[in-house]
Amino acid sequence: MSKKRLVGNILIYLFGILITGLGANLIVRSNLGSGAWDAVAKNFGFLFPANFAVAATIFSSSILIIVVLYNKNPKFLIGFVPIIGMFFSIYFWDIIVFNDYYAATLLIKVLFFITGIIVLSFALGSIVISTLPAMAYDELTIMFMKILKIPSFFKTRILIELFAVALAICFGLIAKEGLGFVSYGTIVISILIGPLISLQMKWMSKMLGQKRV
Numbered sequence: 001m002s003k004k005r006l007v008g009n010i011l012i013y014l015f016g017i018l019i020t021g022l023g024a025n026l027i028v029r030s031n032l033g034s035g036a037w038d039a040v041a042k043n044f045g046f047l048f049p050a051n052f053a054v055a056a057t058i059f060s061s062s063i064l065i066i067v068v069l070y071n072k073n074p075k076f077l078i079g080f081v082p083i084i085g086m087f088f089s090i091y092f093w094d095i096i097v098f099n100d101y102y103a104a105t106l107l108i109k110v111l112f113f114i115t116g117i118i119v120l121s122f123a124l125g126s127i128v129i130s131t132l133p134a135m136a137y138d139e140l141t142i143m144f145m146k147i148l149k150i151p152s153f154f155k156t157r158i159l160i161e162l163f164a165v166a167l168a169i170c171f172g173l174i175a176k177e178g179l180g181f182v183s184y185g186t187i188v189i190s191i192l193i194g195p196l197i198s199l200q201m202k203w204m205s206k207m208l209g210q211k212r213v
Contacts, residue, residue: 009130016126017082021089023120028052028094029102030112033185035120035193036164037137043168043182046175053091057083064136070143078133086135113185121193125200154194161190 028034034042041055050058060083068076103109127135141157150156165186172180 009132012126013130013132014085016123016130017085018089018123019119020086020123020127021091021093023116023118023123024056024090025052025093025098026112026116026119027185027189028116028181029098030109030116030185031102031183032109032113033183033187033189034168034181036161036168036186036190039168039181039186040164040171043171043175043177043180046177046180047171051091052094053087056090057087060086060136063140067136067139067143076139079136079139081133082127082135117189117192117196121196122200122204124193125197125204128197129201129205154198157194158191161193165190 024038044055064079103112141160145156168182169179172178
């Protein structure tokens with residue numbers, strides 16, 4: 001890989017991490033339902049005094065450790081690089097930018113939700129095409145592709161997302177907060193996020209001359 005391409009990949013990667021936090025927070029602030037793993041983190045916050053960034057980091061780290069143990073390969077520990085970056089990204093958008101703001105009117109809710117999905121899928125697609133360390137949930141998806149012998153990344157990703165929805169609901173019920181941050185929008189995101197990432201990767205790879213993963 002040339003030095004110019006490496007620098008370009010690093011910039012794409014860092015940009016992807018930065019706006020992943022924005023996309024996740026736009027969806028959460030829409031009040032129409034969070035992304036599956038974001039709902040897990042937010043509902044977990046009902047049980048323990050952990051903000052969005054801390055809770056998300058706890059679950060990402062736990063997932064990565066499972067991946068490392070399954071693969072019995074310490075090279076996967078490099079996955080902590082995006083986890084650390086994501087912590088600061090989510091913290092920045094959650095605490096510093098949005099703080100206590102949540103969309104109130106239906107128009108703003110829908111606008112936040114749709115924009116959040118587009119931004120999030122674009123961000124995650126950017127991280128993947130950079131070819132730099134993948135997110136823990138991407139590695140988890142690949143792990144289950146091997147375990148369940150499912151050849152499709154995104155079909156497996158949908159199963160992972162639906163599992164996260166069930167886990168988030170459990171946390172919400174245990175905390176006596178009902179479904180918490182799980183709503184109709186959560187199911188929509190769980191089903192659409194995989195195909196949307198694929199679509200984003202397709203046009204970005206073509207435009208940037210990147211090899212698709």
